[in-house]
Amino acid sequence: MADYQAPLRDMRFVLNEVFDVANLWSELxxxxxxxxxxxxxxxxxxxxxVIAGSIAPLNRSGDEEGCTWNEGAVKTPAGFIDAYKxxxxxGWVGVGGDPAFGGMGMPKVIGAQVEEMVNSANLSFGLYPMLTAGACLALNSHASEELKQTYLPNMYAGVWAGSMCLxxxxxxxxxxxxxxxxEPQADGSYKVTGTKIFITGGEHDLTExxxxxxxxxxxxAPAxxxxxxxxxxxxVMVNADGSLGARNSVSCGSIEHKMGIKASATCVMNFDGATGWLVGEVNKGLAAMFTMMNYERLGVGIQGLALGERSYQSAVEYARERLQxxxxxxxxxxxxxxxxIIVHPDVRRMLLTMKALNEGGRAFSSYVAVQLDIAKYSEDPTARKRAEDLVALLTPVAKAFLTDMGLETTVHGQQIFGGHGFIREWGQEQLVRDCRITQIYEGTNGIQSLDLVGRKVVGNGxxxxxxxxxxxxAFIAGADASLGEFTAPLKVAVNQLDELTAWVLDRAKSNPNEIGAASVEYLQAFGYVAYGYMWALMAKAAQGKEGEESFYASKLGTARFFFARLLPRVQSLSAAVxxxxxxLFLLDAEQF
Known part of the structure; x- marks a missing residue:
């Protein structure tokens, strides 16, 4: 397994040359x-x-050792406590956090790159700060000032962690x-009773x-x-002076034995009359939680990208060295x-597919993150509303398509290793196992597809x-003729997606099953068109610079591969929709 190296050159290209984020920031x-x-x-x-030096080396050992549970206490693998410290x-737990409570205050588009790095290095590790950052976001957006003052500084500092119990x-x-x-109490608190499952980081030894x-x-409550x-x-209860008090009536009943992310504690959590405080308004909890969930969904998409990047780094090194x-x-x-083996056409097909999907995914996740930043910081209500609407539309695509492509990419990486890809010591099979969960949690990709088609497309006409x-x-119309090799197929693809969208909107009027039947393939077609747009933007940024650095020639070559070999997938997906x-309804239930 190659040592992980953060793809900083490509990140700089996306941020500076494709999206010119510094200019955007100066206006926000x-x-x-x-x-x-x-x-x-x-x-x-x-x-x-920090990530390559302290966190990446723990990836395989953490997978081998996993987390352990003993009478309610969860122990993370060797090295995790020091690495987390x-x-x-x-300050990386609070990289995007509110500076008023000790966060760095970085824009989401920077936070997205940090998320990619830590998840490439070690997804199991990265889940702990990710859940904390998401919990902080929900608290900062919906909690009372007293709760924010009490909890956010230590959470941003990584002294305390957060979890999401749904x-x-x-x-x-x-x-x-x-x-x-x-149950409400006389002092304004509540006694919370119930059992939650699949709780990432519900119990561990990384924080106090x-x-x-x-x-x-x-x-x-209404039904x-x-x-x-x-x-x-x-x-643990927090005293009035901020010190820790007695243990609350919260316990971890067990941890799950999973296919992957074994160093991430996935817990059964029991709340037995535990003391808690209301966040936001009564009966409005789902809206408050979705403040966190929508950020997490982009974050999960980035996990798929991250694992694909890690797999690619190892696969390309192996392909250059393995003689066959x-x-x-x-x-x-x-x-x-x-x-x-890098001389063989099929190996090149797999490597280029990995490269095109990774770099397209990095641009797309960054694009969505830029929209989040505009929605949060812009003083122009029109720009803010447009960005909010784009985020609503693109979040399910980012979560589902990035993770679907992440699994495809990690499987290609495993395949390039041949039989060694199936062996634990080479590391590729772990990436496949770890990536598989990203299509499931934070709303399965089928649910994301339903959200896209049902709510974000049909729901608003x-x-x-x-x-x-x-x-x-508009980009296509304003592009220079020299970009025609990229804009011409993009124009065809977006027109196909237009027609497909109109077809779904029309058919949904008379048959409610059409939304569910179309949703997965529709989201996939949407994802390829979105990546096509990203690749056209990247080709524009690289064009004319081929003589300056081989990076740009590589970028243009990968763009040509994407438009020739991957974007045409839209045609078969459209036919399926x-x-x-x-x-789907030709068989009765007993005929399956």
């Missing part, structure tokens, strides 16, 4: 004072150094079915306290999702018994979709 109050282009590069270089002391044994996606109860955000229902409230429930057979055109390495499609068309829902 709240960012102009804290970051510029030079500071951003320094931040990313330092993060890359190093990471926290560098799922119950009988209630996964359908949160309206939850049974956890919260864990702050749980728990979905629960009051005794008189279904309209009756859900959000509560802050600390593992001769090139079809004759010996390439005359002095060796065989040629390195295609208004959100038109924002993105019109932006692509247009087949409609009828083929």
């Amino acid at each position: 109050p709240g960012l102009a004072e804290v970051i510029d282009g030079e500071t951003a590069i320094a931040v990313l270089e330092e993060a890359g150094k 190093t990471y926290a002391e560098g 799922t119950e044994p009988h209630a996964g996606t359908d949160l309206g079915l939850i049974r956890t109860k919260a 306290n864990i702050i749980h955000l728990v979905l629960a229902k009051l005794p008189d 279904g999702s309209k009756g859900i409230s959000l509560f802050l429930v600390p593992k 057979s001769r090139a079809a055109t004759g010996p390439a390495a005359q002095d060796k018994a065989a040629d390195p 295609g208004i959100f979709y038109a924002l993105f499609a019109d932006e692509i068309k 247009r087949a409609g829902s009828e083929p």
Whole structure:
């Protein structure tokens, strides 16, 4: 397994040359004072150094050892405590946090690059600070000033961690079915009782306290999702002076034995009349939690990208060194018994697919992060509203498509290693196992697809979709003729997506099954068109610079591969959508 190296050159290209983020920041109050282009590069270089040096080396050993549970206590693998301390002391847990409570205040587009690095290095490790950052976001957006002052500084500092407690044994996606109860107390607190499962970082030994955000229902709450409230429930009570007090009535009943991310503690959490405090308004807990969930969904998409990047780094090193057979055109390495496998067309196909999906995914996740920054910091209400709508549209695409492509990429990396890819010591099989969860949690990719088609496209008559499609068309219309090899196929693809969107909007009027039947393939087609837009933007930024640095020639070559070999997938996906829902209902339940 190659030593992980942060892809800083490509990150700089995306941030500076494709999206010109420094210019954007200079126009956004709240960012102009804290970051510029030079500071951003320094931040990313330092993060890359810490992550590659302290966290990446623990990836395989952490997978081998895993977490252990003993009478309610969870122990993380050797080295995790020290690595987490190093990471926290560098301020990386609070990289995007509110400076008023000790966070760095970096824009989301910088936080996204740090997330990619830490998840490439060690996804199991990266989940702990990710959940803390998400919990901080929900608290900062919805909690009372007293709760924020009490909890956020130590959470941003990494002294305390956070968790998100949604799922119950009988209630996964359908949160309206939850049974956890919260009973109001005379002092304004609540007694929270119930069991939550699949809780990432619900218990561990990395921090002295864990702050749980728990979905629960009051005794008189309305039925279904309209009756859900959000509560802050600390593992250890916090005294008035900020010191830690007695243990709360929260316990870890067990940890899951999983296919992957074995060094991440996935817990069953029991709340037995635990003391908690309301976050936000009564019966508005789902909205508060989704403040966290939407950021987490982009973050999970970035996990898929991150694992694909790690797999690619190892695969390309292996392909340059592994000798097997001769090139079809004759010996390439005359002095060796065989040629390195990178000469073979199929290996190149897999490597280029990995490279194109990784770099397209990095640009796309950065694009979504830029929209989050505009939505948060812009003083222009029109720009802010447009960015919010784009985020709503693109978040399910980012979560589902990035993780689907992440699994495809890690499988290609494993395949390049041949039989060695199936062996633990080479590291590639772990990346496949770890990546598999990203398609499942934070809302399965099927649910993301339903969200995209049902709510974000059909739900508003295609208004959100038109924002993105019109932006692509405006880019094509304004592009120089020299970009024609990229804009011409992009124009065809976006027109196909237009037609597909119109077809879904029309068919959904008469048959509600059409949304579910179309959703997965529609999201995939959308994802390839979005990546096509990103690759056209990157080709524009690289064009004319081929003589300056081989990086640019590589970028243009990869762009050509994407448009020739990957974007055409839109055609078959469109055909599948247009087949409609009828083929899905030809069998009765007993015929399966």
